[in-house]
Amino acid sequence: MQKIILASQSPRRKQLLEWAEIPFDVMVSDIDESFDASMDFEEAAIYVAHNKAKAIAEKAGTAQPILAADTVVVCNKQFLGKPVDEEEAVAFLTMLAGNTHQVITGVAILYEAHKILFADTTEVSFHPLSETEIRHYVEKYKPYDKAGAYAIQEWIGVVGIASVKGDFYNVMGLPVSRVVQCLKAL
Numbered sequence: 001m002q003k004i005i006l007a008s009q010s011p012r013r014k015q016l017l018e019w020a021e022i023p024f025d026v027m028v029s030d031i032d033e034s035f036d037a038s039m040d041f042e043e044a045a046i047y048v049a050h051n052k053a054k055a056i057a058e059k060a061g062t063a064q065p066i067l068a069a070d071t072v073v074v075c076n077k078q079f080l081g082k083p084v085d086e087e088e089a090v091a092f093l094t095m096l097a098g099n100t101h102q103v104i105t106g107v108a109i110l111y112e113a114h115k116i117l118f119a120d121t122t123e124v125s126f127h128p129l130s131e132t133e134i135r136h137y138v139e140k141y142k143p144y145d146k147a148g149a150y151a152i153q154e155w156i157g158v159v160g161i162a163s164v165k166g167d168f169y170n171v172m173g174l175p176v177s178r179v180v181q182c183l184k185a186l
Helices: 011-019 041-060 086-096 131-141 155-160 168-172 176-185
Strands: 004-006 024-026 066-075 078-080 100-111 114-126 161-165
Touching (some): 004 011, 011 176, 041 066, 041 114, 066 086, 078 086, 114 168, 155 161
Antiparallel strands (some): 066 100
């Protein structure tokens, strides 16, 4: 497979591409990740991913496929971004505990004249969690760089998740199997 440009500094996305044996270079741009509040959550994730990819295309061109993604967590129709501090992380996880939420990853692939944009949604259900468990996770794992304040591959995912409906890897930040199919089609 042709080497791609990953428009992300996410260690989880890097790991997933390595597992899929996709050769890549990393290029990151600091774009504004805000979106119009009238957008639905899938539109918003795609919009941000597309803006990330476009920013890299402006620097590097599109002779090499550019892959960008943006992951959001939605619980009770409320957007849960990256928590700003310990208390917000605890509040997010308290909301997720005993509930089902959606993890939505918007993906943009730009290559020459081709543009592939899509969103993948996975439903995740948590067991009820005690405040002690939630605080343990936040204090030990410091999930401030993670949408929804958790990583499925860490302790809280191992002990707290009751079920996953959809692509597990999407919850880690990239629906990698679908991405591979798109790259192969190019």
